[in-house]
Amino acid sequence: xxxRKRYIPDENIPLINDEILHQDQNLLITRWKCLKPRDxxxxxxxxxxxxxxxxxxxxLKTDGSLHYYYCDIIKxxxxxxxxxxxxxxxxxxxxxxxxxxxxxxxxDLRKAYDGGLISAxxxxxxxxxxxELMRTxxxxxFKDLIAALS
Numbered sequence: 264x265x266x267r268k269r270y271i272p273d274e275n276i277p278l279i280n281d282e283i284l285h286q287d288q289n290l291l292i293t294r295w296k297c298l299k300p301r302d303x304x305x306x307x308x309x310x311x312x313x314x315x316x317x318x319x320x321x322x323l324k325t326d327g328s329l330h331y332y333y334c335d336i337i338k339x340x341x342x343x344x345x346x347x348x349x350x351x352x353x354x355x356x357x358x359x360x361x362x363x364x365x366x367x368x369x370x371d372l373r374k375a376y377d378g379g380l381i382s383a384x385x386x387x388x389x390x391x392x393x394x395e396l397m398r399t400x401x402x403x404x405f406k407d408l409i410a411a412l413s
């Protein structure tokens with residue numbers, strides 16, 4: 264079973280409808296439909312890069328075309344029973360179809376830290392993962408990461 268844990272808002276949701284397409288020690292690929300109906304997209308695929316602390320999701324419109332790539336900075340917790348909990352470390356990044364990049368929710372990271380919701384180690388992990396992801400995009404290597412979502 265896989266779970267999505269958020270700090271803001273505080274929730275831990277089992278992703279019971281996600282279909283696991285591939286799983287190994289460093290990569291998990293899932294196919295999913297939106298938990299709540301949306302007008303801008305309907306479904307997608309996600310690649311959890313466990314050892315790199317980020318998840319890249321391919322958001323698809325209702326007609327199956329690409330809406331954008333949504334990247335979450337994450338921390339993975341493996342439970343003794345084999346369950347995986349993906350903790351959302353609040354920083355998000357959107358890669359639009361025109362290849363422009365938008366960083367989201369940096370103030371939420373500070374809010375979570377100030378509120379004692381996440382540790383300093385998690386803050387540093389999030390910043391390092393964001394930096395790695397931004398360098399990957401800048402260096403033209405993002406296409407190698409999203410190839411897993413084809």
